[in-house]
Amino acid sequence: MTTHSPLVRVHEAHFSYGHEQVLHGVSLSVNPGEILAITGANGSGKSTLLELIAGTNIPSHGHIERIAPVALVVQRPNIPAGLPLTVADVVAMGTWRTRAPRAQVRESITNALSRVGLPGFERRDFAQLSGGQRQRTLIAQGLVQQTPVLLLDEPLASLDADSREKIHEILRAEANHGTAVVLVTHDQDSQGLADRTVTLRDGRIAPHVILSGGIDL
Numbered sequence: 001m002t003t004h005s006p007l008v009r010v011h012e013a014h015f016s017y018g019h020e021q022v023l024h025g026v027s028l029s030v031n032p033g034e035i036l037a038i039t040g041a042n043g044s045g046k047s048t049l050l051e052l053i054a055g056t057n058i059p060s061h062g063h064i065e066r067i068a069p070v071a072l073v074v075q076r077p078n079i080p081a082g083l084p085l086t087v088a089d090v091v092a093m094g095t096w097r098t099r100a101p102r103a104q105v106r107e108s109i110t111n112a113l114s115r116v117g118l119p120g121f122e123r124r125d126f127a128q129l130s131g132g133q134r135q136r137t138l139i140a141q142g143l144v145q146q147t148p149v150l151l152l153d154e155p156l157a158s159l160d161a162d163s164r165e166k167i168h169e170i171l172r173a174e175a176n177h178g179t180a181v182v183l184v185t186h187d188q189d190s191q192g193l194a195d196r197t198v199t200l201r202d203g204r205i206a207p208h209v210i211l212s213g214g215i216d217l
């Protein structure tokens, strides 16, 4: 982990869906080169917090300081049923910012698919992939963006042990290159991978408690 200044700062963020307040004054920083895990029970506000960090939702009070571009890897993309998208099309959605020549973009798509264990999948129909293959396609979409901040919502949820291992290695490699990696997770293994874990409880950051016997709560 590096000691450079944060790439994202969340200041006292509040968020409501209609009358339901989901986040109550959450503050945190995301540093370059670290893997930060956001954990917590179902409904505690993890995905909502990730969306605020990504800028796809805006806090009702408080604010988010984004010093660098971010990429968000969602759990389930909003792709209308019946739209004939190939795997390459879905990964290419991550390249909208780039002005690189087409051949270079194609090469980055091919590389990203190889990295996530889907070599040669470019022309496959995205809708016909398995859940784990879709998840890895979305991770490839995040990787091609090459942003200093990579946010992932439950990236390992549908993956088998080998794929998890591969994605762990990729996330660690990204962090070693200075990327700030933030993942929402329930998964004990991913919490082990993280340099730092923040737990949400009912929309607030839970205090980190270490009992005298060394048990970390």
Ligand SMILES: Nc1ncnc2c1ncn2[C@@H]1O[C@H](COP(=O)(O)OP(=O)(O)OP(=O)(O)O)[C@@H](O)[C@H]1O
Pocket (backbone or CB within 6 Å): 017, 022, 040, 041, 042, 043, 044, 045, 046, 047, 048, 049
């Ligand atoms: N689009 C939405 N409209 C209304 N309420 C929502 C919406 N999205 C989430 N919520 C509500 O906000 C609360 C927090 O949801 P969120 O998805 O952020 O939690 P989470 O910790 O990521 O949950 P999980 O572990 O189940 O994915 C829940 O009560 C949920 O019902």
